């Protein structure tokens with residue numbers, strides 16, 4: 001049995017994960033962690049990691065960047081693995097995730113769906129072939145409750161594309177504040193927020209007389225929940241290190 005502490009358990013993703021593991025299997029949520037300590041499922045909910053005494057193998061975190069330090073502190077102190085799915089971290093916070101991965105197994109990805117991780121690899125391949133002649137723009141669409149922009153996934157895709165480009169690209173988030181033509185080495189990142197759109201990502205490669213578009217559309221939050229459960233299982237028995245969906249896809 002893999003015992004999970006679910007961080008952000010009372011959020012949208014926390015609830016979807018709680019429902020996904022409710023009917024048994026090899027993963028059990030033994031405690032929830034959230035600033036909102038409402039009890040909605042059959043596990044206790046805490047707002048302080050020091051109050052959690054039940055043994056756990058892994059923390060799954062879908063919460064808020066402000067919570068990262070507490071999650072990593074609990075995991076490294078107690079030798080518990082971490083699945084970090086929260087997005088919107090700054091550079092210093094990302095470094096803290098990398099540092100923690102020197103001590104414990106950490107699975108970190110901005111998107112837990114296999115489909116998104118596949119289109120990320122496809123976009124990287126497209127960038128390798130098309131660079132120089134095609135302008136790259138990324139459009140992401142999400143629900144009106146999302147607080148970070150651009151999405152962690154859009155940034156992840158841009159970072160992967162960047163690895164293929166001979167010239168370091170400049171990420172451009174706002175074309176409104178400047179009056180000038182697009183530079184060749186830009187990657188434009190654009191966010192749409194509305195309704196209950198689960199998550200859509202399109203990478204556009206626009207060339208002369210031809211456009212290549214690679215799109216992923218999520219139809220439910222369950223794909224992310226199931227991905228994070230898979231990630232928790234994947235970490236079982238692993239040594240300290242940084243893992244992501246590519247490791248699962250290459251298995």
Ligand SMILES: NC(=O)C1=CN([C@@H]2O[C@H](COP(=O)(O)OP(=O)(O)OC[C@H]3O[C@@H](n4cnc5c(N)ncnc54)[C@H](O)[C@@H]3O)[C@@H](O)[C@H]2O)C=CC1
Nearest residue numbers: 008010011012013035062063064067085087110111112224
């Ligand atoms: N990697 C992935 O595949 C996915 C990542 N996400 C990310 O997961 C995060 C959560 O998403 P949702 O569940 O939609 O958000 P939400 O806002 O519905 O839930 C967040 C939960 O975290 C709690 N929380 C907020 N600040 C906290 C703090 N400082 N300490 C402890 N708990 C705190 C809130 O009370 C709430 O219950 C977001 O960053 C989102 O972008 C969401 C879906 C997929």
Ligand SMILES: O=C(O)C1=N[C@H](C(=O)O)C[C@H](O)C1
Nearest residue numbers: 087110111146151152153199
């Ligand atoms: O907040 C969300 O909902 C999502 N966030 C992630 C992101 O920022 O990329 C992943 C997914 O698209 C849903």
